[in-house]
Amino acid sequence: AQSVTQLDSQVPVFEEAPVELRCNYSSSVSVYLFWYVQYPNQGLQLLLKYLSGSTLVKGINGFEAEFNKSQTSFHLRKPSVHISDTAEYFCAVSGTGGYNKLIFGAGTRLAVHP
């Protein structure tokens, strides 16, 4: 079984500051890793994903994440946030086999202040 822990339920940050949203996972098998964003009253949108290869993954809107197998982490970073980045961010894992149900973390609410 897999599980995901997002270490911060809320992260307040000022505009143009850097941000890191932390995610740790647990799994007895290989996994794929994802970050999704949910804007108010909208569905989830994929920011980036790690399937294999380079451990540094770049996504949309200037976000990137680093897969660390030894620490079972997949932290999301952005060097300079904008007001429009205010949203809920979800880390998720899925198995690498034929079934790809997503297991989500509890979410981190990023609040960007002017």
Added chain:
Amino acid sequence: DSGVTQTPKHLITATGQRVTLRCSPRSGDLSVYWYQQSLDQGLQFLIQYYNGEERAKGNILERFSAQQFPDLHSELNLSSLELGDSALYFCASSVATGGAYEQYFGPGTRLTVT
């Protein structure tokens, strides 16, 4: 716009009633997933269909059922509704089944049980 459509957008009903939520996947996608998002349980996988057949089941209650039709749209049926079933229900679709295939999420159906 992900290309996944869900109807209705909002649904208000009473305890004990039965409702049907509808999802149309992106054109060409064979796999449909249902997720429930609630304040106490977070985002949870319910069930997956691939080309009309059930492929995976999560923590779906016996009062809930789903199916995928030959035109690939899917319906989630919720019966004997309880207050705790109030949640946002998302449908997602992907071209195939397997962790490497991105899931595209619809805007969700917000169910309120009174």
